Amino acid sequence: MMNIPFASVDVMHREIEDKMLAAFKRVYDNNWFIQGKECEEFEKEFAAYCGADYCVGCGNGLDALYLILRAYGIGEGDEVIVPSNTYIATALAVSYTGAKPVFVEPIIDTFNINPDLIEAAVTDRTKAVMAVHLYGQPARMDEIKKVAAKYGLKVIEDSAQAHGAIYKGVKTGVLGDAAGFSLYPGKNLGALGDGGVIVTNDKELADKCRALGNYGSDYKYHHIYKGNNSRLDEVQAALLRVKLECLDKWNQRRNEIARMYIDGITNDKVVLPVTDEGVTHVYHIFGIRCSERDALEKYLNDKGIGTNKHYPIPMHLQGAYEELGFKEGDFPIAEEISKTELSLPMYYGMTDEEVSYVIDAINAWR
Numbered sequence: 371m372m373n374i375p376f377a378s379v380d381v382m383h384r385e386i387e388d389k390m391l392a393a394f395k396r397v398y399d400n401n402w403f404i405q406g407k408e409c410e411e412f413e414k415e416f417a418a419y420c421g422a423d424y425c426v427g428c429g430n431g432l433d434a435l436y437l438i439l440r441a442y443g444i445g446e447g448d449e450v451i452v453p454s455n456t457y458i459a460t461a462l463a464v465s466y467t468g469a470k471p472v473f474v475e476p477i478i479d480t481f482n483i484n485p486d487l488i489e490a491a492v493t494d495r496t497k498a499v500m501a502v503h504l505y506g507q508p509a510r511m512d513e514i515k516k517v518a519a520k521y522g523l524k525v526i527e528d529s530a531q532a533h534g535a536i537y538k539g540v541k542t543g544v545l546g547d548a549a550g551f552s553l554y555p556g557k558n559l560g561a562l563g564d565g566g567v568i569v570t571n572d573k574e575l576a577d578k579c580r581a582l583g584n585y586g587s588d589y590k591y592h593h594i595y596k597g598n599n600s601r602l603d604e605v606q607a608a609l610l611r612v613k614l615e616c617l618d619k620w621n622q623r624r625n626e627i628a629r630m631y632i633d634g635i636t637n638d639k640v641v642l643p644v645t646d647e648g649v650t651h652v653y654h655i656f657g658i659r660c661s662e663r664d665a666l667e668k669y670l671n672d673k674g675i676g677t678n679k680h681y682p683i684p685m686h687l688q689g690a691y692e693e694l695g696f697k698e699g700d701f702p703i704a705e706e707i708s709k710t711e712l713s714l715p716m717y718y719g720m721t722d723e724e725v726s727y728v729i730d731a732i733n734a735w736r
C-alpha cells in the first residue's frame with residue numbers, strides 16, 4: 371500500500387534547501403527584520419510576476435483583503451458581494467470593516483461565483499464585489515466586471531489560492547481594481563509562516579494600504595490613519611524570493627497531475643472539475659464531487675490516500691454568521707458543494723506512480 375498525503379512541501383523544500391538557508395543567512399547577517407530591502411525586493415518581483423505596478427506586503431491574506439476594503443473607505447452600512455462558496459476569510463475581511471458580506475451562489479461545475487446572479491444581489495449599499503479565484507481557477511472576470519461597471523462597484527480579487535493563474539492572457543492580481551494574496555505555507559506560493567500581499571495598479575490605493583498596515587503611518591512617527599500592524603517580515607520575504615523563482619515550475623506540475631486525474635478518472639460516480647475556456651488553472655485544490663463523498667473519502671483514506679474537503683460547512687451555516695439569520699436551504703449550491711466536494715492529493719513532488727495509484731483506487735471503487 372502506498373502512503374500519499376493530501377499535500378506535502380517535502381520535495382519542494384528539499385530541492386531549494388540550500389537557497390532557502392542562504393536567504394535566511396542574508397537576513398540573519400543583515401540584522402534588519404521588518405521593512406527592509408528583502409521585502410522591498412520581493413514586492414518588486416511579485417509585482418513584476420503579476421504584471422502589476424504595485425505590491426505591498428502584509429501579515430496574511432485576510433489582512434490583504436481587509437486593508438484593501440478599508441483603503442477604499444468601505445465600512446459600516448456598506449455591502450460587499452462575496453461568493454457563498456469560499457474560505458471564510460473572504461467574508462471575514464468584509465465583516466472586519468463593519469460592512470456586510472452578501473453571498474452569491476457559485477456555478478457548480480467550476481465552483482466559482484456565478485456572474486449571472488450578482489446583479490440581483492446589488493442594492494444601493496453595495497460598494498464592491500470580491501471575486502475569489504477558488505481552488506486556483508480564475509473567476510469569470512469579464513462578466514463580473516460588466517455588472518460592477520454598471521453599478522460603480524469596486525472589483526477586488528481574492529487571489530489567495532491562485533498565484534500565477536491566468537485569465538485571457540492576464541495574471542490574477544491585475545484583473546480587478548486590487549487583489550489580495552495569501553502566502554500561508556500551504557498556498558501555491560507559501561512562506562514558512564504567515565504572509566500576504568496586496569497587488570494593484572492604483573498608486574493611491576497601494577500607498578494607503580501600506581500606511582494602514584504600518585500603524586497608519588506614512589513616514590516615521592507621523593500617523594494619518596488609525597492603522598493596523600500588518601507587515602511582511604524580512605525573513606519571510608527573503609524566503610519567498612527563492613520560492614517565487616520556482617512558482618511556475620510548481621504550478622506546471624500541478625497542471626500535469628490534474629491532467630492525469632482528468633484523463634484517468636473514469637468512475638461514473640465521480641464528477642470532475644470543469645475549467646473555463648481561456649484560463650490557466652493553478653490547481654491549488656483538485657476538487658471532485660461525489661454524492662457518496664464520505665464513503666469515498668473513507669475508502670481512499672483506508673488505502674493510504676490523504677484527502678480533504680473544501681469546505682465542509684458553508685459560511686452561511688457557520689456560527690460566526692448566525693447574525694445573518696440564514697438556514698439550511700438558503701444557498702443550495704454552496705450546500706451541495708459542502709456535502710459532495712472531495713479534494714484529492716495535489717502537490718509538487720507527487721510522482722506519476724502516486725497519481726496513478728489514486729486514479730486506480732477511485733476507478734476500482736463501487
Ligand SMILES: *Cc1c(COP(=O)(O)O)cnc(C)c1O
Nearest residue numbers: 430431432457459460530552554
Ligand atoms: C487562505 C485564504 C485566505 C486567507 O489567507 P490567510 O493568509 O490564511 O489569512 C483568504 N481567502 C481564501 C480563498 C483563502 O484560501
